[in-house]
Amino acid sequence: xxxRKKGRKLNRTAAHRRALSANLAAALFERESIKTTLAxxxxxxxxxxxxxxxxxxxxxxARRRVLRVVRDRKLVYKLxxxxxxxxxxxxxxxxxxxxxxHRAGDGAPMAVLQLVEAKAEEG
Numbered sequence: 018x019x020x021r022k023k024g025r026k027l028n029r030t031a032a033h034r035r036a037l038s039a040n041l042a043a044a045l046f047e048r049e050s051i052k053t054t055l056a057x058x059x060x061x062x063x064x065x066x067x068x069x070x071x072x073x074x075x076x077x078x079a080r081r082r083v084l085r086v087v088r089d090r091k092l093v094y095k096l097x098x099x100x101x102x103x104x105x106x107x108x109x110x111x112x113x114x115x116x117x118x119h120r121a122g123d124g125a126p127m128a129v130l131q132l133v134e135a136k137a138e139e140g
Contacts, residue, residue: 027057027060037057038064039064039087041057041061041130042086045061045065045112045130049131049132050129050131051129051131052127052129053130054125054128055116055125058129059114062112062130064086065111065112066111068083068096069100069111072096072100073105075101080093083096104133112130112132113133114129114130115128
């Protein structure tokens, strides 16, 4: 039974899920918009929002907590100095998920996960 169990398994092991989430969050911060499956977008969204909230704090402890997930120091620098300042007045809801329809190969529902104040571009 899965009573009170959060999250999707995405047909992966726990370590693979953590790596996938970290890589998708890093790609989101790098490009500000990523195209992925709807399930992955819904799974990564809370992580990305939590990391942006930490970056808004801006202290050393928050930077170290973000570095545990996003291993690239340049991306963490961009998150703290370019992305987080844009959301200072916003209390949450830094990302949006835009449904795109179904993928041609396997029919998987696709979506674009993007930062709210980013340019409206795909993928």
